Amino acid sequence: MVTRIAVLGAGSWGTALAAVLADRGHAVVLWGRNAAHLDELRRAHENRRYLPGRKLPPSLEPTADLESAVAGRALVVFALPAATVREVATRAIPHVSPDAILVCASKGLEENSGLTLDRVLARVAPALPIVLLSGPSFAAEVAQGLPAALVAASIDAVAAQTVQRVVASERLRIYTSDDVLGVAIAGALKNVIAIAAGCADGMGVGHNARAALITRGLHEIGRLIERLGGNPLTVAGLAGLGDLVLTCTGDLSRNRKVGLALARGESVPAILQGLGQVAEGIHTARIAHDLSVSLGVEMPITAAVAAVLAGVSTAREAVADLLARELGPERA
Amino acid sequence: MVTRIAVLGAGSWGTALAAVLADRGHAVVLWGRNAAHLDELRRAHENRRYLPGRKLPPSLEPTADLESAVAGRALVVFALPAATVREVATRAIPHVSPDAILVCASKGLEENSGLTLDRVLARVAPALPIVLLSGPSFAAEVAQGLPAALVAASIDAVAAQTVQRVVASERLRIYTSDDVLGVAIAGALKNVIAIAAGCADGMGVGHNARAALITRGLHEIGRLIERLGGNPLTVAGLAGLGDLVLTCTGDLSRNRKVGLALARGESVPAILQGLGQVAEGIHTARIAHDLSVSLGVEMPITAAVAAVLAGVSTAREAVADLLARELGPERA
Numbered sequence: 001m002v003t004r005i006a007v008l009g010a011g012s013w014g015t016a017l018a019a020v021l022a023d024r025g026h027a028v029v030l031w032g033r034n035a036a037h038l039d040e041l042r043r044a045h046e047n048r049r050y051l052p053g054r055k056l057p058p059s060l061e062p063t064a065d066l067e068s069a070v071a072g073r074a075l076v077v078f079a080l081p082a083a084t085v086r087e088v089a090t091r092a093i094p095h096v097s098p099d100a101i102l103v104c105a106s107k108g109l110e111e112n113s114g115l116t117l118d119r120v121l122a123r124v125a126p127a128l129p130i131v132l133l134s135g136p137s138f139a140a141e142v143a144q145g146l147p148a149a150l151v152a153a154s155i156d157a158v159a160a161q162t163v164q165r166v167v168a169s170e171r172l173r174i175y176t177s178d179d180v181l182g183v184a185i186a187g188a189l190k191n192v193i194a195i196a197a198g199c200a201d202g203m204g205v206g207h208n209a210r211a212a213l214i215t216r217g218l219h220e221i222g223r224l225i226e227r228l229g230g231n232p233l234t235v236a237g238l239a240g241l242g243d244l245v246l247t248c249t250g251d252l253s254r255n256r257k258v259g260l261a262l263a264r265g266e267s268v269p270a271i272l273q274g275l276g277q278v279a280e281g282i283h284t285a286r287i288a289h290d291l292s293v294s295l296g297v298e299m300p301i302t303a304a305v306a307a308v309l310a311g312v313s314t315a316r317e318a319v320a321d322l323l324a325r326e327l328g329p330e331r332a
Numbered sequence: 333m334v335t336r337i338a339v340l341g342a343g344s345w346g347t348a349l350a351a352v353l354a355d356r357g358h359a360v361v362l363w364g365r366n367a368a369h370l371d372e373l374r375r376a377h378e379n380r381r382y383l384p385g386r387k388l389p390p391s392l393e394p395t396a397d398l399e400s401a402v403a404g405r406a407l408v409v410f411a412l413p414a415a416t417v418r419e420v421a422t423r424a425i426p427h428v429s430p431d432a433i434l435v436c437a438s439k440g441l442e443e444n445s446g447l448t449l450d451r452v453l454a455r456v457a458p459a460l461p462i463v464l465l466s467g468p469s470f471a472a473e474v475a476q477g478l479p480a481a482l483v484a485a486s487i488d489a490v491a492a493q494t495v496q497r498v499v500a501s502e503r504l505r506i507y508t509s510d511d512v513l514g515v516a517i518a519g520a521l522k523n524v525i526a527i528a529a530g531c532a533d534g535m536g537v538g539h540n541a542r543a544a545l546i547t548r549g550l551h552e553i554g555r556l557i558e559r560l561g562g563n564p565l566t567v568a569g570l571a572g573l574g575d576l577v578l579t580c581t582g583d584l585s586r587n588r589k590v591g592l593a594l595a596r597g598e599s600v601p602a603i604l605q606g607l608g609q610v611a612e613g614i615h616t617a618r619i620a621h622d623l624s625v626s627l628g629v630e631m632p633i634t635a636a637v638a639a640v641l642a643g644v645s646t647a648r649e650a651v652a653d654l655l656a657r658e659l660g661p662e663r664a
Contacts, residue, residue, distance in 0.1 A: 136543035147537055147655055149544035151662050170655060173544070175662035205479055207578055211468035212481035212505070215574035222568065236554065236568040237662050242547035245577055246539055323479055323502065330483050330507035330569050 014079030082108025182234030191281030193217030198259020346411030414440025514566030523613030530591020
């Protein structure tokens with residue numbers, strides 16, 4: 001069955017999702033803010049800036065007109081940087097069909113509010129079902145048709161199953177979950193741990209220490225999820241462990257690159273300039289650290305990353321501090 | 333405080349543990365079966381076969397005499413291949429001090445009995461406290477003094493804390509756990525998932541698929557642990573996730589190499605000959621698959637690895653089967 005879908009955000013992930021959904025035979029429009037970029041994308045049948053080498057199916061319609069992009073679409077997929085989700089949603093929602101499902105494919109926490117991005121969408125569109133799509137998914141690999149597995153999380157089981165049916169293919173496996181909060185927090189926070197893992201790699205502390213850091217990182221994410229009322233087991237799933245393993249070990253990860261650069265002693269402004277793309281973990285570290293302090297949840301790795309990013313300590317000092325912490329039971 | 337320690341097994345892990353314990357100032361004897369190898373080790377102050385490049389502290393005593401090795405030792409550490417734990421323990425225990433603690437640093441399941449190795453020790457020495465030492469620990473890195481974190485699991489909390497105190501250093505962090513079963517199963521089964529991950533890597537399925545495989549692999553290990561009465565959260569700890577991440581991503585892992593070779597279509601005997609060392613996952617896959625069938629626990633990745641190792645299906649067929657499985661909720 002053909003589903004009419006709008007994908008908002010013509011970065012690498014939005015473009016990859018739009019391309020594979022169009023390949024599946026759905027009627028897909030891809031919206032981006034930059035009209036010149038969208039024109040280029042339409043002419044070249046390729047997103048040369050963010051997904052070079054992937055020819056886009058002819059049926060895929062690139063557009064810079066948000067109103068027409070979302071009108072009459074059964075699925076509206078948000079694949080935007082965390083910082084722009086609220087603004088784009090606020091403009092889009094008045095034109096979205098009242099029986100549409102919103103899909104949040106962005107990961108991160110909103111500045112100031114500290115909200116997960118599905119909650120941001122819920123604030124803007126309280127009447128629409130919202131499904132979070134998360135998990136280990138380098139856009140370039142999904143675009144190439146390599147296999148991947150994602151989780152579709154919603155408190156609305158029917159909406160989650162609809163997204164599962166529409167998106168899943170032989171190559172893209174979709175599991176469902178009802179722990180929206182856990183999936184959202186895990187997806188946002190794994191970027192912070194990826195920065196820490198990049199730091200550790202850059203300092204040459206070895207595979208054992210990196211594996212321990214990933215494990216302890218997931219553990220503190222689980223503590224935050226539990227404190228917020230989610231299921232601590234979610235961190236062991238695709239949106240937690242799966243995505244974290246990918247981010248911490250893949251060479252493609254932007255957040256890991258940030259950590260590698262921090263270990264070399266580069267400044268945050270210099271790192272951002274070098275990347276040319278958003279690394280959500282930089283913002284998430286500070287927001288999550290504030291959240292952990294206000295909730296009284298112990299998150300030493302997140303605190304260390306926030307301190308290094310703020311210039312309060314060096315990567316070397318932060319790693320030494322983490323190693324000097326008192327020992328106790330593994331789960332406490 | 334100086335503790336008298338015997339480490340049984342002069343492979344890479346036993347030698348690395350013995351070396352760092354001797355560095356800590358403990359009185360350590362390292363036992364190995366092969367007298368000629370131990371002589372060489374004594375003369376060279378180096379285990380050139382299994383841990384080349386790591387000078388051994390002069391205080392470390394290599395020996396091939398099991399009886400004198402264990403007599404009067406407060407800690408007896410088993411760092412042996414799974415297949416030899418029972419035989420060596422049976423010979424050693426009559427000479428072990430009645431107030432000694434046994435430390436199981438081997439990972440795997442026993443052939444025929446299907447027992448975890450701590451249970452094998454418990455059968456041989458029912459009166460002694462047993463502590464499992466597990467977690468992400470490439471021997472070469474620990475030997476070099478790179479940081480690592482391990483878990484010491486025991487039903488005897490005092491024994492676990494003793495091991496923590498004796499083994500822990502600034503470089504080697506030891507957490508305690510009371511879920512012996514979970515730690516043992518996770519440590520054994522991660523080798524099976526590592527073979528699967530090596531297969532996937534060898535077939536070039538990409539980072540996303542590997543991350544998904546690692547996640548789903550941990551998930552099925554958690555199901556087995558739960559069915560056996562352990563804590564499913566243990567798979568998210570150092571002995572589960574931590575060790576699996578290490579094994580699945582490190583180039584040093586023997587089990588991963590087995591998977592890479594299977595993907596190239598090599599036969600199991602040829603692979604074993606090429607390795608020259610034990611890859612526990614080969615045995616564990618078959619034993620764990622039998623266990624899962626008899627307990628009625630669904631373990632599709634373990635089943636696929638067992639089938640490829642038995643020559644019943646090719647790596648390509650196994651991966652295709654895993655991708656074709658029916659979709660459902662992430663936790664079921």
